[in-house]
Amino acid sequence: MPRLAYLGPEGTFTEEALRLLDPTAERLPCATVSAALNAARAGDADGAVVPLENSIEGAITTTLDEFAWGEPLLITAELLLPVQFSLLAPPGTEIPHIKRVYTHPAAITQTRAFLARELPDAVVVAAPSTAAAAQEVSLPGSPYDAAIAARIAGEHYGLVQLATEIGDRSDTVTRFVRVARPGALPEPTGSDRTSLVVFLADDHPGALLEMLTEFSVRGVNLTRIESRPTGGGIGRYFFHFDFEGHVADARVGEAIAGLHRICGEVRFLGSYPRADGLAPQIKPGTSDSEFTEAGDWLARVRAGKV
Numbered sequence: 001m002p003r004l005a006y007l008g009p010e011g012t013f014t015e016e017a018l019r020l021l022d023p024t025a026e027r028l029p030c031a032t033v034s035a036a037l038n039a040a041r042a043g044d045a046d047g048a049v050v051p052l053e054n055s056i057e058g059a060i061t062t063t064l065d066e067f068a069w070g071e072p073l074l075i076t077a078e079l080l081l082p083v084q085f086s087l088l089a090p091p092g093t094e095i096p097h098i099k100r101v102y103t104h105p106a107a108i109t110q111t112r113a114f115l116a117r118e119l120p121d122a123v124v125v126a127a128p129s130t131a132a133a134a135q136e137v138s139l140p141g142s143p144y145d146a147a148i149a150a151r152i153a154g155e156h157y158g159l160v161q162l163a164t165e166i167g168d169r170s171d172t173v174t175r176f177v178r179v180a181r182p183g184a185l186p187e188p189t190g191s192d193r194t195s196l197v198v199f200l201a202d203d204h205p206g207a208l209l210e211m212l213t214e215f216s217v218r219g220v221n222l223t224r225i226e227s228r229p230t231g232g233g234i235g236r237y238f239f240h241f242d243f244e245g246h247v248a249d250a251r252v253g254e255a256i257a258g259l260h261r262i263c264g265e266v267r268f269l270g271s272y273p274r275a276d277g278l279a280p281q282i283k284p285g286t287s288d289s290e291f292t293e294a295g296d297w298l299a300r301v302r303a304g305k306v
């Protein structure tokens, strides 16, 4: 039974994602995304489950930066979780008396319209996670009157739901990934995604276009591109890419080998089954068999068999 670290305490959306990814895993709640990843790196856990992006807020930048700068980990699975928020408070609380609300920053972004409409004068404070907020609000003498969290967090910590489905959109989804220390990759399934981080060798006109060309000429379809500051000054960026296919696919392997040739550093983050089960678009001339045939042809040319 694997032991998986996650952003806790009990009742976070990350815990729900972990349970869906591996119902049998032993769960190790951690205070932050970084702590969960460090538990996996240090061997205190076999792996970790962390949020990576949200359909409203976009990237979870802590996760992206950990993947880029921290000791390497490999993504082995992903999950798309619909997220719905509730306003939770100790029994007896009434909405007009709520002065201070506690929740995760991602939840603040996703419930802006509700907060502006129902609690325009309340101070909203950032918590380490939605469940940490619910736990804190449940304590006697808490400085917060209410939390925004999953319904299940309210049940864990004895809070009641004052309002349900308070997200600005009803179709919000957060993408979670499971990571492990570097080792064997998941087998290709025909519906895979690959992630990597690319650092430029130097800044020059067309640098981004050159990177994109490596994908384009091999017919590799990107599913996400994100630039993040290197920390080395304004205008200094590195890039996260997600794209269709598995590194075992010829077109994917050739594309990332091409990036390795022209960029400063390429950090491979893993090839893993896609949560949506979609098959990649394969343009004519970019299938594995066509790459193999072209390689055989080149070998014949090099041998003078024209």
Ligand SMILES: O=C(O)C(=O)C[C@]1(C(=O)O)C=C[C@@H](O)C=C1
Pocket: 007, 011, 012, 013, 014, 015, 051, 054, 060, 083, 104, 106, 107, 128, 129, 130, 131, 174
């Ligand atoms: O605080 C939690 O419950 C989490 O699991 C974190 C997190 C996030 O980082 O985006 C996960 C899903 C929701 O988008 C809100 C918060």
